[in-house]
Amino acid sequence: MIDVVDEAGQRIDRYDLMCSEIDNDVGPEVLELIDRVESGKDDLIDADGNGWVAYITRDKVWFESLYNDGEGGAVTLSQYKLAVETYLRFLSDPERKPIEVDFPEA
Template identity: 45%
Template sequence: MNLWLRCQPRSIVVSEGREYWRSTIEVGSIQGAVGIDSPYKTMCGAIDEFIDVEYGEGVLEKAFAAETATEEIEAEGHAYICWLSKEGVVFEFQYGENGPEKGGEVTLGQFKLAVQTYLQFLRDPERKSIEVPFPE
């Protein structure tokens, strides 16, 4: 199955005098977006929580540091914590029905590609949609 990663604009939110782009980031195939239980769906949900480029760049720096780290590196967001290691990335959703829930493991390479693509999208003042091939 050939997968793609897509970032596209959804809406603009203004909070405390600051403008935030709400967007959609998703992984899909020729058959459409990957299902709700997919680890890719969890990854995209976590990345979509990045509030701005600066925060995303900090997460990306941690992802590159995880390549050589001997222990997991934590990247905390609003609703998710990302646990980064050279073996992969696991996401912990903070507001599950029974408390925090871990899941959605992806490779470190997949995560870095998704974050880099999302940052490229956020840096574009016109917020043009981006679609790139995504490794399985």
């Protein structure tokens, strides 16, 4: 599970859609999609998963649930990339120890 929390450890609601999308649909292939946008090969990628679509552009990433769990939740590409990289690092740890990173505010 991934959450973005403040210094007091309280979940920051505006990142909930991103976290839900990452928890449910993200795998290593998403980093390849991010790289395609960062390199300019694509302007917009609709990363369609099992329950979510992440719309990835150089300026922002936003989310749409395929099951009416929400829409919106725009974050910067760098925020999304950091969250995805951190989540994949967590999944690769056999002990699944919590990982804390400084999360940049937009």
